[in-house]
Amino acid sequence: MTKEKPVILVTNDDGIHAKGILTLAETVKEFGKVIVVSADRSYSAMSHAITVKDPLRIKEVEERNGIHFYQTNGTPADCVKLALHFILDEKPDYIVSGINHGTNSSTSVHYSGTLGAAREGCLNGVPSIGFSLLSYDPDADFSESKKVIRSVLSETIKNGLPSGTFLNVNIPESKKLAGIKHCRQGNGKWVEEFIEREDPRGQKYYWLTGHFKNLEPEAKDTDEYFLEQNFATVVPCKIDITDFETLNKEIKYAL
Amino acid sequence: MTKEKPVILVTNDDGIHAKGILTLAETVKEFGKVIVVSADRSYSAMSHAITVKDPLRIKEVEERNGIHFYQTNGTPADCVKLALHFILDEKPDYIVSGINHGTNSSTSVHYSGTLGAAREGCLNGVPSIGFSLLSYDPDADFSESKKVIRSVLSETIKNGLPSGTFLNVNIPESKKLAGIKHCRQGNGKWVEEFIEREDPRGQKYYWLTGHFKNLEPEAKDTDEYFLEQNFATVVPCKIDITDFETLNKEIKYAL
Secondary structure, three states, rough: OOOOOEEEEEEEEOOOOOHHHHHHHHHHOOOOEEEEEEEEOOOOOOOOOOOOOOEEOOOEEEOOEEEEEEEOOHHHHHHHHHHHHHHHHOOOOOEEEEEEEEOOOOOHHHHHHHHHHHHHHOOOOOOEEEEEEOOOOOOOHHHHHHHHHHHHHHHHHHHHHOEEEEEEEEOOOOOOOOOEEEEEEEEEEEEEOOOEEEEOOOOOOEEEEEEEEOOOOOOEEHHHHHHHHOOEEEEEEEEOOOOOOHHHHOOOOOO | OOOOOOEEEEOOOOOOOOOHHHHHHHHHHOOOOEEEEEEEEOOOOOOOOOOOOOEEEEEEEEEOOOOEEEOOOOOOOHHHHHEEEEEEOOOOOOOEEEEEEEOOOOOHHHHOOOHHHHHHHHHHHOOOOEEEOOOOOOOOHHHHHHHHHHHHHHHHHHHHOOOOEEEEEEEOOOOOEEEEEEOOOOOOOEEEEEEEEOOOOOOOOEEEEEEEEOOOOOOOOOOHHHHHHHEEEEEEEEEOOOOOOHOOOOOOOOO
């Protein structure tokens, strides 16, 4: 029996009320049946964390415009696991995560809950894509994002994704994008700027903040470069992180 | 001015009282000056999560056998950031994380707080290594682990590590290891086995548990294979997770 429409699981790390996930869910609904499973709070910078020491719960919240919304108390990666195990009748055809309110380009991919969910989908054999907008504004303008989502999901439906590969899509907040570039992950790092304060008992505490530093400012083939040029970027990312170049050096470790 | 001894930052995801971190700190002390900075609780499966919505705190706990111990309320990656920013006078020469009580081989690297700390060290330009023992026993036998730590750290001091590469070391719990293998990350996944219960109010909740499935049981060059053969394994891991094979397909995304 052929299915009429693909089943698309939508998740994020900002919760089900974020403008980003609503935009994503409405846009991918043009392609199939959509189920939203997300956290009951914001889980920014949760990376690929999963919950092993606390019980997990699932709550069916509502059905709106043909989309079912579920909340869990888990991380983005937990949401994918719970959806696959308890909520969906069958394995979804695609998992999309986002649209994150904030960049996940370059090495930010490693901190991102949005991309943690996409990687979890990929580990479960489902073609998975994480979308992020380069704006932290809760009311950000996602109008160009919809075009990017349609393009990237269409290509993914047409060509599939290799097993063990997921996509990291970043989108400048722009009234008119220059295009979409398939490119490599740039090299960069977050430079910490801790804000130091004192609590009423005289104890110091610190807020983690910082700015991103592009460590390859001359490179013209990275996501960082193309984002600066007003392109959306698509970086294909691997589950297998082995450094084969170093491996081929055949270093011998004696016992 | 040449430094007398290298400075080695030690962290983990099980807290400063775990047998694993004490074994690691005592062993690497043979190579340099050791500072331990770890979390005030267990942070298993925290991946590369960082704390952006809560204030962070640091507490100097004690000095024992020439080793200074600090606790923070942050994740393993936070501990690295806090140590670099507030605790250490200068950038450490090496960062070692672990010894984790439990495996981080194959794709478990993505869930691991131990490896999240090592990746954070690598992002900060410090040669970094995560160590894990294939036993969840809090009183596990780490005697062979010490030999592995000495070997891998010696080689790292001798040869350095490429920028953007960190090491994922896994060690079987064995009275006598067969040796140490430099090898690639195996492909596998955790198969969830949620335990379903009901709380006193009749609401369902779930405990996440499961078992690891080797998806390449025939392969004889993976960490999973060599661990089964009683070898410790060293997988060089990359920060850059771009899938260049897929990238070279030159897929065009229309806007």
